Amino acid sequence: MNHSSNRIIRGDNLEVLSNLETDSIALIYVDPPFNTGKRQTRKQMKTIRDASGDRVGFGGHRYRTELVEDGRRGYGDSFEDFLGFLRPRMEQAHRILTSTGSLFFHIDYREVHYCKVMLDQIFGRESFQNEIIWAYDYGARAKKRWPAKHDNILWYTKDPKRYTFNLSECDRIPYMAPGLVGEEKAARGKTPTDVWWHTIVSPTGKEKTGYATQKPLGILERIVKVHSNPGDTVLDFFAGSGTTGEAAAKNGRKFLLVDESPEAVTVMKQRLGRYTSSREGK
Known part of the structure; x- marks a missing residue:
C-alpha cells in the first residue's frame, strides 16, 4: 500500500497493517481500547x-x-481475550517500522503490565526505552483508594541502540523550583522527564471533538516532534478522533490513520479534511 500522502482509512486495522510494506513507517502511536469492560x-x-x-x-x-x-x-x-486481539497487530507494527522507528503504546494501569510483557516478547526487552507516565488532575475523586489520574505510554524502538530522538525539538517546561537554578535556566525551562504533566482535553475547549477518549494535541506533538523527522509517515491504527494526524500535519509529517468506526472516520474527516484524502476499507 502506498502512503506517500495523508490518508484516513476506515477498515479492519489488521488487514490494513498486513498490506503495508516492511520497514515503511517511521513512527507508530496507538491508543487501543483499555479493556475496562465499560462503554466509553x-x-x-x-x-x-x-x-x-x-x-x-x-x-x-x-x-x-x-x-x-x-x-x-x-x-x-471490552474484550474476552485482549492480548489475543492486540498481539497480531503489534507483530505487524514491529514488521512495518523502519530501522530507526518507534512504537508508542498508550494504555492504562489495568492492562499495562500484561501489555509490556507481550511487547517485550515481540520487540525484545532490550528495545524497551521508557514507560512514560502521563499525569493529569481532572475528574471525580475516589473515596476508597488513591484516585487514578495517569495513563501509561510504553516506548519501544525497532533497534535498541539506533533510533530517532530529537530532544532539541521538544517543548520545554517550567522548573518546579526555579529559585534553585538561577534566572537564566528558569527562563529557558527544562526538557521533560518520563513523567508528563498535561491537562486532558478541556470539555469546553476548542480542541474538543466530542469523541470519547480524545487525547490532547500537546502529548502527541511532543511524541511526533522528538521521535520522527519532517517528511516521515506517522501511523495510528486506533485513530479515534485523529489527534495523531493533526500533530503530524502541523509539524510537517505525513499521516496514515486507520479506524473501523464510521463515527471516528466522520470526526477525522471533519477535523483533518484540509490535510487528507480518505477511503473506505473493504
Missing part, C-alpha cells in the same frame, strides 16, 4: 446565548449549556 462515552454540549445562562463568555456575554440530543459518542471497550 463523552457528552456533547452546545452553548446558546442567554442573559441568565450559566457561563460567561467574551465581552461578558452570558450563555447556557445544553446536552445535544443523542450527544453521547462512544464505543464498547
